[in-house]
Amino acid sequence: ETGVTQSPTHLIKTRGQQVTLRCSSQSGHNTVSWYQQALGQGPQFIFQYYREEENGRGNFPPRFSGLQFPNYSSELNVNALELDDSALYLCASSLAAGWGANEQFFGPGTRLTVL
């Protein structure tokens, strides 16, 4: 069984640029959630995708957007990068939305640095 993988592992961008982060979900999982973990903080929920549709969103501006593909892999896109976007971005997959779905399996994360 393949776990959750994320790419790239590290990324450096400058303010105003755009970035795309990628996630492959665990085999058999159809739900992907993205979290932002700033230094010294717990992860914060960005949004979730279930069967290619957004299925919930946290308190993040519209310049944070995402996609889920038919194979359930996912992308997180951030436009107009700001210094405060520097963080570890975590992807988590789970079996399905709804009851019992809240056991999520996390990838190792992508460390984004915005200069």
Add this chain to the structure above:
Amino acid sequence: AQSVTQLDSHVSVSEGTPVLLRCNYSSSYSPSLFWYVQHPNKGLQLLLKYTSAATLVKGINGFEAEFKKSETSFHLTKPSAHMSDAAEYFCVVSLSGYSTLTFGKGTMLLVSP
């Protein structure tokens, strides 16, 4: 809305002594509660979860937690710390039936020889 408060940002113990990491939660409805561990440069790993079955939950690596509704607490314990337990621990709440996780700010566990 739900939230969690981890009462200690850092906990230091000696190897072989008990571990107690404290967590209080707030939830309007019946919550699911989790503890995750994060080792440096590694992803989050689920230690244990509570989903309205037994109030004493046993997890991996000798950890356990007790759900106390009257105290709105879900403290994590281990009888004897190992050096390999040094990591950051997150208490997490979710509304049952929903898959959005709300994390606490984390407790860094330091284990000295």
